[in-house]
Amino acid sequence: MNRSDGIGPEGRRVSVIGLGYVGLPVALAAARAIDREAAAHRIIAFDRDGERVAELRAGRDRTGVAGAGELADKRLHFTADADDLTFADFHIVTVPTPVDERHEPDLTDLLAAMDLLGPRLAPGSAVAVESTLYPGATDNILGPRLAAASKLVCGEDFKLIYSPERINPGDGDHAFGHTPKIIAGQDAVALELAREVYGPLVPAGLVEVSSIAAAEAAKAxxxxxxxxxxxxxxxxxxxxxxxxxxxxxxxxxxxxxxxxxxxxxxxxxxxxxxxxxxxxxxxxxxxxxxxxxxxxxxxxxDGMPAFVARRVAELLAGLAAGGEHRTNESGARAAVGGGQVDAGGAGGADSQRNPAVAARVPADKPRVLILGLTYKDGVADVRHSLVPALAVELLGLGLDVSAWDPEVDGKGREALSGGGWRVLSEAPQMLDRSAGRDQPQQTPFMPGAEAWEAVILARRHGGLVELAAELCGPCSGVPLLADLTGAFGPGRERAWPVGALTWAL
The missing domain is CATH 1.10.1040.10 (N-(1-d-carboxylethyl)-l-norvaline Dehydrogenase; domain 2)
Known part of the structure; x- marks a missing residue:
């Protein structure tokens, strides 16, 4: 049989199972490895989420990995039909492996993928797992599970490969193919299969290790x-x-x-x-x-949200009590008017006061605005983000909490709802306090301005640094800016806004 229309010398037909921030780049790279003119085969890009598949077919990628042009590549076949997996003989599995509420490994999605693939696995196939695992899991858990689901003999009828994902979402310099890829197989034949398929996909090269367990350990x-x-x-x-x-x-x-x-x-x-x-x-x-x-x-x-929340609450309490910059026994560092003020310095630990700022901080339930919700800069994903944990900690300290992130869509906002704090659906509007009255400025922000007593900059993407500077500047005058990103300060992206009490992590 002529296999020249697949990948590698044997013309392997590739499927990618799971089309998130890991699987989609793998599928795109695999498609590019097929000759555009001669290919009769398309990469089977499978996800059990039919809505996700429909979006990709329509040229939309919520993860921001690919544009409409890439998604329109005819060498890709986006599908939610598991039976389409029967057209492939090299299956790359990229489903999530989170931890449960007790911080124990949760292999639910990965085991479900084995159960789904098993009945559709043909003799002579190979299964390459990219999901994070602990050493021994592929050989001792996934292999037997796949054998039971397929009624085939692992190591004889099909081969196991492990090649841990190394994708750094939001980082174009270290995208798939730009970082050397670790590969391991259960035997020499499996390793050769991994070499043949992954080699054309990864220009940065392959790193071969002696066992699947060694590759699993390297990833961890x-x-x-x-x-x-x-x-x-x-x-x-x-x-x-x-x-x-x-x-x-x-x-x-x-x-x-x-x-x-x-x-x-x-x-x-x-x-x-x-x-x-x-x-x-x-x-x-x-x-x-x-x-x-x-x-x-x-x-x-995991304790950092509680630490940040406590410091913000202490600084607000100090302002409400009279503009004291030092708010606990440690002599917390802060800045006012754009310059650093040592709270324990020549002026005395509690002597640096700004009555105009302090007057804007209520003693009861100060309002805090968090800018940025995703787990890191440059991504739209709120899963596994610690910013919601910060919001919960602030709530527990008696503060009123709102948050805004331009990268988070309606689904992301919905996923965060119901926690007692608000996720804004539109950018916050600034209030003009320069004339002594709280009047909305004529800016392109949402109607219905609101006054906050503190802004916490948690992420730097989507213009959030500029927004924080404007909200805490002289006109809008939010009294406190807490920067968790390192964006503000001498020699950094922005100078501290004039007139606000500022604190940096």
Whole structure:
């Protein structure tokens, strides 16, 4: 049989199962690897979400990965019909592997994919899993599950491959194909199949490892290392805040040494960094190793919403009490009028006051606006974001909370509704306080302006930095700006707005 219309020397017919931020780029790359003129085969791009498939067929991608032109490629066949998988013999599985409420690995979607694929798996096929797993899961859980569903013999009738995804959503410099790809197979034949199919898809090259378990471990350790490094600077940030030191200044100075690794404090969310350590921890416990360090990092990072909420509440309480910049025993660092003010400096710990600012902060239920809701900059995904956790913490401290993110669509806003805080459907309008009255400015923002006592900048995309600067500037005059992104300050993207009390993580 002539197989020249597929991928690799054997003309493998490829399916991609799961068309999220991982699967869609893989499907696009696979389509590009097929000769446009001679191809009789199309990549089977499958997702069980019929609405998602309909959007892709219509040229719309809610993840922002692909434009209408790419989605119109005739070498792609978007489908929600599982029987279309029978036309492929190399299946790439990219479904999510989250953790449950107890932080235990949740393989529900992945096992469902095995059950769906199994009855449609032909002898001689290969199954490549890209989802994050702990070492041993592919061989010991997925292989037997797929064998039972297909009634085929794993290793003889079909081959298992593991090639962990390394996609960084929102980062065009490290898109699929631009980062070396790890591949492993259950035997030499499986590894050769992985080499033949993934080789044309990944110009950056392949990294072959000796076993599937080694590839699974490499994936888990990649993200655990990053999680721990961010946890370290998050703890630094809390210590430096208590010492009345500028975290950004200290990290910049330390970074002048050649072997210092640069990380910024922040809210660590997402499908990988906040999840993968739990997979490694689960496997460690299975083999009798207590994962102390990596779980300590998780505790620090998961505790950051509470830390930020507490600091914002303390600063607002200080303003409401009379404009005091220092609001707790640590002597919190803050700035007024665009310049840094040391609350424990020459002026005295509690002596720096701005009555005009303080008068705008009610003692009861101050209103806070969070700018940015997604789990990172440049993406539209609110799943696994820690910003909602920050909103909940602020609510628990008695604050009224609203949030706005131009990247989040109606579905995303709906997913966040019902938590006691508001997700705005349109951009907030500024109030003009420059004349002593709260009057809406003539700006392109939504009608029905609202006054806030604090703005928290959680993300930098979609013009949010500029909006924060305007809301806390002299005209609108929101009294407090808390920057979690590092956008404001000397030598950074924007100078601190004049007239507001400011605090940076």
């Amino acid at each position: 350790i990649e993200n655990t290392q990053r999680d721990l490094n961010i946890a370290l600077v998050n703890e630094f940030a809390q210590i430096l805040d208590a010492l009345d030191l500028d975290t950004g200044e200290v990290l910049a100075a330390a970074g002048t040494k050649w072997n210092f690794h640069g990380y910024r404090p922040g809210l660590v969310g997402g499908h990988c960094i906040g999840v993968d350590p739990w997979y490694l921890a689960a496997r460690a416990r299975q083999v009798g190793v207590e994962p102390r360090v990596l779980l300590a990092g998780r505790a620090v990072n």
